[in-house]
Structure formats: C-alpha cells, structure tokens
Amino acid sequence: xxxxxxxxxxxxxxxxxxxxxxxxxxxxxxxxxxxxxxxxxxxxxxxxxxxxxxxxxxxxxxxxxxxxxxxxxxxxxxxxxxxxxxxxxxxxxxxxxxxxxxxxxxxxxxxxxxxxxxxxxxxxxxxxxxxxxxxxxxxxxxxxxxxxxxxxxxxxxxxxxxxxxxxxxxxxxxxxxxxxxx
Amino acid sequence: xxxxxxxxxxxxxxxxxxxxxxxxxxxxxxxxxxxxxxxxxxxxxxxxxxxxxxxxxxxxxxxxxxxxxxxxxxxxxxxxxxxxxxxxxxxxxxxxxxxxxxxxxxxxxxxxxxxxxxxxxxxxxxxxxxxxxxxxxxxxxxxxxxxxxxxxxxxxxxxxxxxxxxxxxxxxxxxxxxxxxxxxxxxxxxxxxxxxxxxxxxxxxxxxxxxxxxxxxxxxxxxxxxxxxxxxxxxxxxxxxxxxxxxxxxxxxxxxxxxxxxxxxxxxxxxxxxxxxxxxxxxxxxxxxxxxxxxxxx
Numbered sequence: 358x359x360x361x362x363x364x365x366x367x368x369x370x371x372x373x374x375x376x377x378x379x380x381x382x383x384x385x386x387x388x389x390x391x392x393x394x395x396x397x398x399x400x401x402x403x404x405x406x407x408x409x410x411x412x413x414x415x416x417x418x419x420x421x422x423x424x425x426x427x428x429x430x431x432x433x434x435x436x437x438x439x440x441x442x443x444x445x446x447x448x449x450x451x452x453x454x455x456x457x458x459x460x461x462x463x464x465x466x467x468x469x470x471x472x473x474x475x476x477x478x479x480x481x482x483x484x485x486x487x488x489x490x491x492x493x494x495x496x497x498x499x500x501x502x503x504x505x506x507x508x509x510x511x512x513x514x515x516x517x518x519x520x521x522x523x524x525x526x527x528x529x530x531x532x533x534x535x536x537x538x539x
Numbered sequence: 540x541x542x543x544x545x546x547x548x549x550x551x552x553x554x555x556x557x558x559x560x561x562x563x564x565x566x567x568x569x570x571x572x573x574x575x576x577x578x579x580x581x582x583x584x585x586x587x588x589x590x591x592x593x594x595x596x597x598x599x600x601x602x603x604x605x606x607x608x609x610x611x612x613x614x615x616x617x618x619x620x621x622x623x624x625x626x627x628x629x630x631x632x633x634x635x636x637x638x639x640x641x642x643x644x645x646x647x648x649x650x651x652x653x654x655x656x657x658x659x660x661x662x663x664x665x666x667x668x669x670x671x672x673x674x675x676x677x678x679x680x681x682x683x684x685x686x687x688x689x690x691x692x693x694x695x696x697x698x699x700x701x702x703x704x705x706x707x708x709x710x711x712x713x714x715x716x717x718x719x720x721x722x723x724x725x726x727x728x729x730x731x732x733x734x735x736x737x738x739x740x741x742x743x744x745x746x747x748x749x750x751x752x753x754x755x756x757x758x759x760x761x762x763x764x765x766x767x768x769x770x771x772x773x774x775x776x777x778x779x780x781x782x783x784x785x786x787x788x789x790x791x792x793x794x795x796x797x798x799x800x801x802x803x804x805x806x807x808x809x810x811x812x813x814x815x816x817x818x819x820x821x822x823x824x825x826x827x828x829x830x831x832x833x834x835x836x837x
Contacts, residue, residue, distance in 0.1 A: 442736045444695040446699070449710050462592055463595075465593070485585060485590065489583060490551040492583075493551070494555040495555070501822050502558045512578070512581075524582045530650060532594060
C-alpha cells in the first residue's frame with residue numbers, strides 16, 4: 358500500500374446518485390455514540406488541524422460530509438479511513454464538539470466487519486490472537502532484557518500460558534478471531 | 540511519605556522492543572519509593588489505534604480483562620505507554636459512564652471466570668511523578684544537572700481526549716511535562732509543531748507507513764531546527780517511531796538523521812545518577828553518545 362493508491366479514489370466531481378446513498382448511516386453513528394454528528398457545519402477546522410491531511414489528499418471534512426450524506430460504500434472501501442493517526446487534534450478543536458475520532462473508529466469497525474482491512478493490519482492482528490501481544494517478544498529482545506537484569510520473558514501472557522488461553526477465548530467470543538482469520 | 544504501590548502494566552513495545560524503558564521506570568520508581576507490582580498474565584492493552592479500529596467489543600473486553608487483574612490485586616494501574624494509557628483509562632471511564640457496556644463486557648469476562656467492576660484507575664507514569672511525587676519533591680532526588688536542549692514530545696494520548704485526562708491545563712499548550720523535564724536541568728526548547736503527533740498512532744504506522752514516517756520526518760526536522768540535543772518522550776510507541784523511524788527514513792530517503800531519542804525516566808534516571816547502561820540507553824538504534832558526551836557521562 359503506497360501513497361499512489363490515494364490517487365485512485367473516485368473523483369469528487371462525479372455527480373452523486375441516490376442509489377449510492379445509505380440514509381441510515383448518520384443514525385448508525387449516533388447509536389454508536391457520536392451523538393452530535395448532524396451538528397457539523399463543514400467549517401474545515403478538522404482538516405486544517407490534521408497531520409495526515411497536511412501531506413496527503415485525506416480530508417477529515419470530506420469524510421464527515423460523506424458520512425452525513427450516507428456515502429457508506431465509498432467510505433468503507435477507502436484508504437482515507439485509515440490515514441487518521443487518532444491524534445485527537447480535530448476532536449479538541451471542533452467548534453461543534455463532534456467526536457470526529459469516534460466517527461472514524463466506528464466507520465473502521467464497519468469496514469472491518471465487511472472485510473475491508475489493510476493486509477498488514479490482519480497480519481499484526483494474528484500476532485495478538487496467537488501470542489496475546491500485537492508486538493510479541495523476539496530473540497534479540499530476550500537478550501536485551503537479560504542484559505538489563507530483567508526477566509528474559511516479561512511477566513505478561515508470555516510467562517503465563519493459562520493467561521494466554523483466556524485472551525484467546527475472549528478474542529473468539531468477541532468475534533475478533535473470525536474477523537481476522539475469516 | 541506513605542508507600543505508593545501500583546500495578547505495573549507493561550504493554551507490548553516496552554517489554555518486547557525497548558526493555559530499557561521498563562528498566563528505567565523500575566529503577567527510578569524504586570529510588571523514589573514507589574513500589575511496582577507485576578501484573579501476572581497481562582496482555583496487549585490492546586492498542587487503541589489498531590484493535591479498537593477493528594472491533595470495539597474485543598478492545599473493550601481485553602482491556603477490561605487487564606484491568607480486572609489489577610482490580611484483583613487491589614491496586615491502581617500505572618503504565619508508561621500513551622497507547623496503553625489511552626486504552627486502560629478510556630475503558631475504565633466507559634465502565635463508569637455506560638451500564639450497557641459494563642454488562643456486555645462482564646458477560647464475556649464471566650466465561651473465563653473474571654469480572655471487572657470499575658473500582659480502580661489507570662494512570663500514566665508522568666501522572667504519578669507529577670501528582671503523587673510532585674516537581675518540588677523530585678528536585679530532592681537530582682544528583683546531576685543535565686546541560687541539554689530538549690524537545691519535549693508529549694504524544695497525543697497523554698493529553699487527549701482532554702475530557703478523559705487529568706491534567707487540568709490547556710490541551711493546546713500544556714506545561715506539566717516541560718516542568719518535569721526541566722527538573723533535570725535540561726532546557727525545554729521552543730519548537731515548531733511541538734504538540735503534533737509522532738505519526739505512529741491509529742494504525743497508520745502498520746497500515747500506511749509512508750505517511751507515518753513523513754510525519755516523523757517533519758518532527759525530526761523541527762527538532763534539528765530548534766538546535767535540540769534530543770527529543771524527550773513519555774510513550775514507548777512514540778519512542779519506537781522516533782528512534783527506529785529515523786533508521787527507516789534514512790533507508791527510504793537516503794538521509795542521515797541521527798537525533799537522539801530519550802524516554803523521560805531515562806533522562807530523569809541520568810539526573811538521579813544511574814548509569815546509561817542501567818537505563819538501557821545503549822539499546823536505542825540511534826546512538827545517544829553525543830548527548831552523553833555533552834552531559835559528561837559517556
């Protein structure tokens with residue numbers, strides 16, 4: 358996935374037709390906890406505050422507009438959805454106090470449920486499922502720990518197999534494992 | 540001072556990629572009289588950028604399991620990673636705020652014989668140092684003044700979302716971390732976009748690394764422009780993004796960035812008289828030798 362993939366997004370100049378709209382989308386976000394989403398006045402403070410938008414074609418304001426219009430399919434398939442670093446600057450500055458980050462996280466949950474995940478995200482999620490850590494220990498760091506006088510394995514699930522089983526079970530129960538492994 | 544005890548939550552990157560940060564927290568806290576108790580069998584927090592983005596339920600439930608371990612120990616949690624802090628603090632917040640979430644998560648947890656009742660809090664290492672120990676008290680432990688120019692990088696989730704954080708300061712220009720840094724004698728320098736993200740969060744590092752590294756590059760450039768000797772951080776993920784990130788940028792763009800990156804308790808540890816080795820400073824990818832030379836501990 359490179360930045361050039363961003364150029365493949367549909368042209369905003371194309372007319373939008375009614376069959377592209379899912380009018381229930383804003384309500385879905387409200388149920389998920391983004392109560393104030395309809396208060397958006399498209400001022401663009403979010404876009405102006407965004408470190409990702411500063412260097413790519415990603416525009417938070419556009420994402421908010423598409424959400425309110427109900428352009429669900431376009432949103433969920435878009436790489437733009439994954440350019441937010443969740444820095445919360447837009448959230449802090451929004452004059453309408455809209456939970457912009459929660460909007461993005463909720464849309465990402467919807468995208469993931471439909472199978473739209475970046476391959477690398479699936480790979481690291483498999484580490485969580487197998488090891489209980491998104492970033493598990495490796496040989497180099499076992500050595501580095503020993504060098505510092507720390508236990509070779511940290512006192513986490515890495516040292517407690519029965520605890521790892523608990524994590525595995527919860528990831529299955531909550532549907533995470535199915536999401537990642539299909 | 541009465542004994543302070545906390546359950547120590549490690550997360551992933553700190554114990555598994557930068558154990559020097561863990562070592563520095565353990566040593567500094569011990570010296571300050573704060574007892575850290577290991578959380579046996581804790582897992583990934585899980586990360587608020589990736590795990591939460593894929594499944595809100597899985598994120599909440601795994602976080603509640605981690606919190607339940609500390610609750611069993613009867614201790615509040617302390618963590619030195621902004622990502623873990625975000626997850627643990629926000630999940631414990633959701634517990635107080637929403638009954639619907641409490642019931643749902645406990646129905647999952649009951650199937651592994653656990654429950655979480657929201658009786659404990661999650662704190663950041665800096666929160667314990669700033670509120671429990673205090674800047675004035677901290678000064679009594681300083682053995683060596685560090686003559687350094689430091690860029691203080693807060694990291695996003697240390698301070699935001701501000702309605703779920705304890706700092707009671709402007710989120711645009713907070714000062715508490717600068718105060719903590721200046722205790723060591725280091726000068727917190729003015730720097731462009733001081734409060735901007737490191738670039739790693741939200742799954743951007745793992746998903747779209749070009750963008751993550753471009754944000755990092757801008758932060759590093761700004762640090763050079765402010766004539767800083769180092770970037771001080773308080774998050775294992777920011778630390779990785781700045782340290783390993785420079786290696787990645789240098790490789791991808793044929794640059795030669797070598798800005799030393801230092802975690803807060805490593806800096807504090809140096810000022811308290813610990814050796815760079817004890818603090819794991821030699822384990823960074825980007826050498827910290829220029830910084831050690833300047834303060835005379837190389």
